[in-house]
Amino acid sequence: MKRIVIFASGSGSNAENIIRHFQAGQLARVEMVLSNKPDARVLVRARDLGTSAMYFNRTALNEGKVALLLEALNPDLIVLAGFLWKIPEELTRKFKGKIINIHPALLPEYGGKGMYGMHVHQAAIKDRKEKSGITIHYVNEHYDEGAIIFQASTPVTEADTPETLATKIHELEHRHFPIVIETLLNEQ
Secondary structure, three states, rough: EEEEEEEEEOOOHHHHHHHHHHHHOOOOEEEEEOOOOOHHHHHHHHHHOOOOOEOOHHHHHOOOOHHHHHHHHHEEEEEOOOOOOOOOHHHHHHOOOOEEEEOOOOOOOOOHHHHHHHHHHHHHHOOOOOOEEEEEOOOOOOOOOEEEEEEEEOOOOOOOHHHHHHHHHHHHHHHHHHHHHHHHHOOO
């Protein structure tokens, strides 16, 4: 059975969706959820679903402790699901081609440091974009610049607010992210 590790910083709806998706099959399982926030709801969601969950701080990430944990877990795929810190270059080298991220925009638009969550949706509304969407991409040493794996879009209407656009984007994330992960694992 293939092994997935999820990094998340927030509420964890994507992490929960991924855990539930793989609990139903024999291909893979989420071994652990890691969060950089000790009070992140994702930690509770993971534990409630019987998945190990752990908090780590910036020192543990930057000084190699997280890398040692990942080496011990030996994941087939590391999934960033709303994880807001930049992944250190040591990890992107060590796990090259095994770290993916989901971004709430159609990259290369609205990518980079500081472009996450509502910031992205506010920018798309302000710029009167006709569509927005999600991008699933490999993680490299630069924010949101890794090779694109998958994109899906949704129309942005004049009636949309950042909140309604966020709802549309979450629907795309929940529909597509587990399937793209499954496809990548099947191709390994």
